[in-house]
Amino acid sequence: MGDRNKRVSVTMAEQVAAMLGHDRHCWQTGDGLTLEEILSRCGESAAAQSSTNRKRRRFLFSDGSVLTCSAESWDLGFAGCFCQQTAGHDEAPAADGHVCERLRQASCPAEARAPGA
Numbered sequence: 001m002g003d004r005n006k007r008v009s010v011t012m013a014e015q016v017a018a019m020l021g022h023d024r025h026c027w028q029t030g031d032g033l034t035l036e037e038i039l040s041r042c043g044e045s046a047a048a049q050s051s052t053n054r055k056r057r058r059f060l061f062s063d064g065s066v067l068t069c070s071a072e073s074w075d076l077g078f079a080g081c082f083c084q085q086t087a088g089h090d091e092a093p094a095a096d097g098h099v100c101e102r103l104r105q106a107s108c109p110a111e112a113r114a115p116g117a
Helices: 012-019 035-045
Strands: 046-050 057-061 066-069 074-076
Touching: 012 035, 012 057, 012 066, 012 074, 035 046, 035 057
Parallel strands: none
Antiparallel strands: 046 057, 057 066, 066 074
8 A cells, every 4th residue: 555655756857758759770760859858958968979880869857867869769778878778788780780798898797798698
């Protein structure tokens, strides 16, 4: 019964994902607001960074949450690399050439790697 009164904390990245219906391939809300417009409204709360091959961008929110974008999709991300949470950490080059920076440094914990990796 105590669980019913427990408040669930939602991160800023999760709020953005919810606005886009948690559809990693949807780039705008039902009323036409694009991901870029949503992020610009976050202002300084969403600091943009580009991966070394410049094919992925991540947005670090002031609450520590992360949204990572590639040309094909966006997803919640990790603070230490440009991988997307749904896909896990890319051990082999992804379609866009991305390889997890943390795995290159051999510091990625096994439980955080992609299934079957």
